[in-house]
Amino acid sequence: MNTKAITRINESVGDRLFIGAIYTFLILVLIAVLYPLVFIVSASFSSASAVVSGRVWLFPVEPTLDGYKAIFNNSQIIQGFSNSLFYTVVGTFISVTITILLAYPLSKKTFYGRRFIMVLLVFTMIFDGGLIPLYLVVKNLNMIDTIWALLLPQALAVFQVIIARTFFQSTIPDELSEASEMDGCSETKFFWKVVLPLSKPILAVLVLMYAVMKWNMYFDALIYLKSEELFPLQIILRSILILNVESGGNIEEVLKLQGLKELMKYSLIVVSSLPVLVLYPFVQKHFVKGMLIGSIKG
Known part of the structure; x- marks a missing residue:
């Protein structure tokens, strides 16, 4: 049988x-x-008239690329896209670097005071100073209306530190560090030559988490930035979503502008989501492995 x-x-x-x-x-x-x-x-991918009239349900109606043409012909959107790429790449690099440099020492049993530091970190997840004190700190550091306002204030996430620390505790045995010390390997060299090559799964987890957070950063930009040339794509998307078409001109022109606005809205949503969709397949394998090791074991 x-x-x-x-x-x-x-x-x-x-x-x-x-x-x-x-x-x-x-x-x-x-x-x-x-x-x-x-x-x-x-x-x-549908025409403006089809979108406005509600004729689009599942498949494109009267297929056209007018929405994407309008996006790529808009210098403000291109500038916002470039800014978001910069904030994402540089911000992710800063955040991952700080997280790893903090999580690895906290995973070492010989690090004095690591429990106290972890208590302070976890405390910030429960209580924080609020928006106004944070704004005053950023203002006193002269970071208002600068790129650093989007790179430094939210550079570290405690949850990511906990995941990375648990990963190091579960994956990097103390015996490996002791063996390297007997061979004359310094702590710094051990970190670069041994720890980082073995940490690809958790690095993929941190890169994806921080990259998504930086790419979707909206509230910080709304608070700290004033110059339009520094606006990320999410602020540009917000302005398009809430933009009201002026009532001047004839009714046909108003309807045409409304249709183009709706079409640009959907096209911009697709464009703004594309980088994350492109990034995820490359880190999917390491992401799943790193999340399982970093959150279950230890």
Whole structure:
């Protein structure tokens, strides 16, 4: 008797109904999550009149690239896209560097005071000074309306530090460090030559988490930045989403501008989501492994 036949015999009617209910629920969740994404992509490739009139449901209607042409012909959007790339790349590098340099010493049992430092870090996850004190600190450091206002105040996330510390404790054994010391290897050289090459999974986790956070950074830019040439793409997207078309001109011109605005909105959502969608497949394998090791073990 083969395995399939044994499985069919062991499964009762109740088990099959339960599994069927689970699959049905998961399919409904998939549709609920997938449909808005499909709709946005379809609307971005449809004509302005089809979008405004609500004729777009699943597939593009009257396919066109007018929305994407309008985006790439807008110098403000290009500038915002470039700024977001800069904030994401530089900000992620700073954040990952600080997180690793803090998490690795905290994972060492010989580091004096590491428990006290962890208590202080966890305390900041429960209580914080609030928005006004943070703004005053940034202002007193002369970072208002500068690129540093988006790079430094939110450079460190305690949750990421905890994950990285747990990863180092679970993956880098003390015996490996002791063996390297016996061979005359310094702590710095051990960190660069041994720890970092073994830490690719957690590095992928940190890069993806910080990159998504930096790319979607909106509130900090809204508070700290005043110059339009420093605005990230998310602020530009906000201005397009809430922009009201002036009522001047004839009714046909107003409807045309409204349609173009709606079309640009969907096209810009697709463009702003594209970098994260491109990044994730390259770090997916390490991301899953790093999350499992960094959050379950230790």
